[in-house]
Amino acid sequence: MTASAPARILVVEDDPEVRELLEEHLTALGHQTVGVASAHDALAMIEPAPPDLILTDVNLGGMTGVELCARIKLDPRLQLIPVVILTAVADLDARVAGLAAGADDFFAKPFNLLELETRVAVLLRVKSLVDQLDRAEGVITSLGMTIEARDPYTAGHCQRLARHAVALGNALGVDSGLQRHLMLAGFLHDLGKVAVPDAVLLKPGPLDADELARIRLHPVIGAELVQTLRSLDGVRPIIRHHHERMDGSGYPDGLEGVAIPLGARI
Secondary structure (H helix, E strand, C coil): CCCCCCCEEEEECCCHHHHHHHHHHHHHCCCEEEEECCHHHHHHHHCCCCCCEEEEECCCCCCCHHHHHHHHHCCCCCCCCCEEEEEECCCHHHHHHHHHHCCCEEEEECCCHHHHHHHHHHHHHHHHHHHHHHHHHHHHHHHHHHHHHCCHHHCCHHHHHHHHHHHHHHHHCCCHHHHHHHHHHHHHCCHHHHHCCHHHHCCCCCCCHHHHHHHCCHHHHHHHHCCCCHHHCCCHHHHHHCCCCCCCCCCCCCCCHHHCCHHHHC
16 A cells, blocks of 8 residues: 555445445545455455455354454464454444454444544554555665675575574564564664675685674664664664674673573574
């Protein structure tokens, strides 16, 4: 979703009259809207072309809207799509189940179209900001791989490190958030080498004291480069401390043992 392109909204509603009303109203607001009658049909549409927002009824016949929401939120590729569940005003059980499934908002039937319009606009604005952060992360990650490509000695290092770090984190039972940080850090940990001249980075012989000091600044520089990206808050400590050692002999801060962030230790 971009500022110039219309948002893509998927309406999942088994009542054809309600579905048509929602489609017409959202389309009139400038959104690209598609309606389906079941959760299974919704999944078939979401897989190849994820929408920017999903509106789903609770009772769909077969898989419920709550179950659909849970499926979406468990998929790393889809979990950031806002899901709004349409419920009856008094249906507390559905609201509780929806919250447990990760629903982003609820809307009571019968609904007020103006209120629905406002809530949809807010969720789409948040989705747009998340998309912008993802694109920024993508640019930074590509930069990390470009820096790696400067040195033939480290070819493929980022991909291998990301893969092995995530596998080790999974074996240790870390949560999904840290696993994501480990994956990103695999690509970004040497980002600070952008400030290291080729004459130092590619030097075939031993480094002198000044050159070594320059190399040892790259974790600090890398952490500073992502300072303004809040979505990388959990990655920044891994970047800064990935050359620390358990005995305190590493750099840049000489941390030791459990003082080293878990992600950096992994």
